[in-house]
Amino acid sequence: xxxxxxxxxxxxxxxxxxxxxxxxxxxxxxxxxxxxxxxxxxxxxxxxxxxxxxxxxxxxxxxxxxxxxxxxxxxxxxxxxxxxxxxxxxxxxxxxxxxxxxxxxxxxxxxxxxxxxxxxxxxxxxxxxxxxxxxxxxxxxxxxxxxxxxxxxxxxxxxxxxxxxxxxxxxxxxxxxxxxxxxxxxxxxxxxxxxxxxxxxxxxxxxxxxxxxxxxxxxxxxxxxxxxxxxxxxxxxxxxxxxxxxxxxxxxxxxxxxxxxxxxxxxxxxxxxxxxxxxxxxxxxxxxxxx
Amino acid sequence: xxxxxxxxxxxxxxxxxxxxxxxxxxxxxxxxxxxxxxxxxxxxxxxxxxxxxxxxxxxxxxxxxxxxxxxxxxxxxxxxxxxxxxxxxxxxxxxxxxxxxxxxxxxxxxxxxxxxxxxxxxxxxxxxxxxxxxxxxxxxxxxxxxxxxxxxxxxxxxxxxxxxxxxxxxxxxxxxxxxxxxxxxxxxxxxxxxxxxxxxxxxxxxxxxxxxxxxxxxxxxxxxxxxxxxxxxxxxxxxxxxxxxxxxxxxxxxxxxxxxxxxxxxxxxxxxxxxxxxxxxxxxxxxxxxxxxxxxxxxxxxxxxxxxxxxxxxx
Numbered sequence: 001x002x003x004x005x006x007x008x009x010x011x012x013x014x015x016x017x018x019x020x021x022x023x024x025x026x027x028x029x030x031x032x033x034x035x036x037x038x039x040x041x042x043x044x045x046x047x048x049x050x051x052x053x054x055x056x057x058x059x060x061x062x063x064x065x066x067x068x069x070x071x072x073x074x075x076x077x078x079x080x081x082x083x084x085x086x087x088x089x090x091x092x093x094x095x096x097x098x099x100x101x102x103x104x105x106x107x108x109x110x111x112x113x114x115x116x117x118x119x120x121x122x123x124x125x126x127x128x129x130x131x132x133x134x135x136x137x138x139x140x141x142x143x144x145x146x147x148x149x150x151x152x153x154x155x156x157x158x159x160x161x162x163x164x165x166x167x168x169x170x171x172x173x174x175x176x177x178x179x180x181x182x183x184x185x186x187x188x189x190x191x192x193x194x195x196x197x198x199x200x201x202x203x204x205x206x207x208x209x210x211x212x213x214x215x216x217x218x219x220x221x222x223x224x225x226x227x228x229x230x231x232x233x234x235x236x237x238x239x240x241x242x243x244x245x246x247x248x249x250x251x252x253x254x255x256x257x258x259x260x261x262x263x264x265x266x267x268x269x270x271x272x273x274x275x276x277x278x279x280x281x282x283x284x285x286x287x288x289x290x291x
Numbered sequence: 292x293x294x295x296x297x298x299x300x301x302x303x304x305x306x307x308x309x310x311x312x313x314x315x316x317x318x319x320x321x322x323x324x325x326x327x328x329x330x331x332x333x334x335x336x337x338x339x340x341x342x343x344x345x346x347x348x349x350x351x352x353x354x355x356x357x358x359x360x361x362x363x364x365x366x367x368x369x370x371x372x373x374x375x376x377x378x379x380x381x382x383x384x385x386x387x388x389x390x391x392x393x394x395x396x397x398x399x400x401x402x403x404x405x406x407x408x409x410x411x412x413x414x415x416x417x418x419x420x421x422x423x424x425x426x427x428x429x430x431x432x433x434x435x436x437x438x439x440x441x442x443x444x445x446x447x448x449x450x451x452x453x454x455x456x457x458x459x460x461x462x463x464x465x466x467x468x469x470x471x472x473x474x475x476x477x478x479x480x481x482x483x484x485x486x487x488x489x490x491x492x493x494x495x496x497x498x499x500x501x502x503x504x505x506x507x508x509x510x511x512x513x514x515x516x517x518x519x520x521x522x523x524x525x526x527x528x529x530x531x532x533x534x535x536x537x538x539x540x541x542x543x544x545x546x547x548x549x550x551x552x553x554x555x556x557x558x559x560x561x562x563x564x565x566x567x568x569x570x571x572x573x574x575x576x577x578x579x580x581x582x583x584x585x586x587x588x589x590x591x592x593x594x595x596x597x598x599x600x601x602x603x604x605x606x
Contacts, residue, residue, distance in 0.1 A: 116391075117362070117391055125359070126386065129382050133387075134355070135352045135354070135383070136356070138352070138355070138359060139357060139359015139361075139362065139363070139367075140359040140360075141359075142360060143363035146341055146342065166351040166352060166383070169351055173352050173356065176347075
């Protein structure tokens with residue numbers, strides 16, 4: 001992992017180690033949560049762990065005890081099926097009891113597979129039907145602009161999700177309206193359900209597309225804290241355009257059982273052998289489950 | 292000052308919105324390149340440039356942006372022609388608005404046959420049906436200028452996802468400035484004993500015009516106007532059906548699933564009587580004048596009278 005303390009990076013070794021530990025624990029808890037639920041979208045959750053860790057632990061201005069604080073930075077997980085990674089992050093930040101994590105997808109749950117603003121404290125916008133949350137994020141950004149508020153709106157879109165036309169309606173709208181308080185990420189793990197994006201419906205050149213729609217585009221390794229942190233700070237400082245951070249990620253990063261596999265989109269855990277297989281795939285030395 | 296019913300209904304919508312926006316800075320007006328058609332552009336834009344947003348020809352985004360604004364405490368009114376505000380962006384309305392319970396007000400202009408010269412591609416016969424079946428969504432259809440004003444004011448004051456049909460043109464006066472709007476209450480425009488006529492929005496205009504013709508034929512009709520299709524005032528319908536024992540529903544829409552559907556659902560559960568549904572018989576629209584189209588789908592005043600005569604005779 002790259003660490004260059006002399007190059008003006010905003011993170012020192014100590015901070016990076018801290019974030020690495022958080023991410024390690026997140027990957028373990030997410031894997032276990034999905035196993036306890038019996039199935040889940042592990043690939044697209046694990047590819048986002050490091051981005052969410054950086055956002056919630058060193059970037060976003062939020063108050064876990066006051067999830068609707070009106071001056072908070074907003075966060076929209078437009079690829080709503082990655083619920084598990086947002087839930088694990090929110091729970092450990094104190095938005096709701098960690099015990100809830102064992103209830104994902106159970107009858108009557110507060111933690112459904114796809115994020116729901118009516119069920120979970122800390123979820124700003126319901127998402128699940130792809131392409132839609134992103135428009136709502138633009139609406140949130142516009143609302144802040146109308147009211148003269150200074151908070152940011154962070155949004156995450158999937159690369160498969162970027163095949164939805166509505167994403168580009170929003171891209172055009174945000175670019176035209178210069179929504180500079182909107183900072184989006186593309187989780188470029190290069191895989192969707194039926195195959196790789198390259199096989200099914202190629203999205204490249206990604207960065208060029210967003211630039212063409214009037215966005216300021218950055219690219220980063222989606223698993224390098226130092227690079228992520230520097231890139232986000234640059235994005236925050238840049239004015240006059242909405243920002244797209246194209247994050248190069250690996251689907252199911254950190255679980256050796258399914259890392260980099262198309263099949264990691266959604267897994268089923270049928271028996272104890274499956275459970276052991278997936279848990280063994282993730283580093284959990286010295287870690288304890290919170291439930 | 293001209294009486295309100297001398298104005299186009301879209302002008303009444305626009306003026307009411309401006310009045311409300313003056314008093315409440317949370318109200319935002321959103322268009323998808325049909326601001327001129329709705330009547331809000333340039334008037335609302337000139338009055339409140341920061342709170343008039345034209346997203347361009349992108350209805351899915353319009354609904355999502357509206358949802359985001361509502362999520363942040365604003366009160367967005369999102370307008371487009373009925374097919375595009377409902378059918379085209381149906382999943383967006385369903386998930387980003389209704390399922391999320393975001394306080395978005397959706398306005399569908401030129402409902403049903405009132406799309407006239409825009410023809411079949413713009414003539415949505417389905418919006419009442421598809422919006423009615425959406426949980427958390429209320430569905431309204433004002434019959435004249437005064438009711439537009441009352442309903443728009445209501446929409447701005449109550450926190451719920453809502454859909455309103457908006458006829459763009461001038462309409463005959465049915466109410467006056469004292470009209471109120473309670474979504475739980477239908478309005479009895481005429482009392483009678485031979486037959487119950489049920490109508491909403493534009494179809495109420497046609498039914499209203501049928502009243503003198505009915506009188507000529509010696510038919511005494513209860514005319515029930517439903518400014519709200521959901522919630523639906525079952526009690527008024529059932530009381531009328533108990534009295535007349537026969538019902539004629541007039542839909543500026545398909546006979547499947549719209550007002551006719553709502554009427555049949557309630558009566559079959561609570562007080563089964565014969566129901567004749569007038570409206571588009573599972574067909575698309577076409578280009579035509581209002582009168583031609585009304586005739587084509589069987590909701591002209593004369594055809595309403597014929598249906599009432601037949602219903603009475605069959606009792």
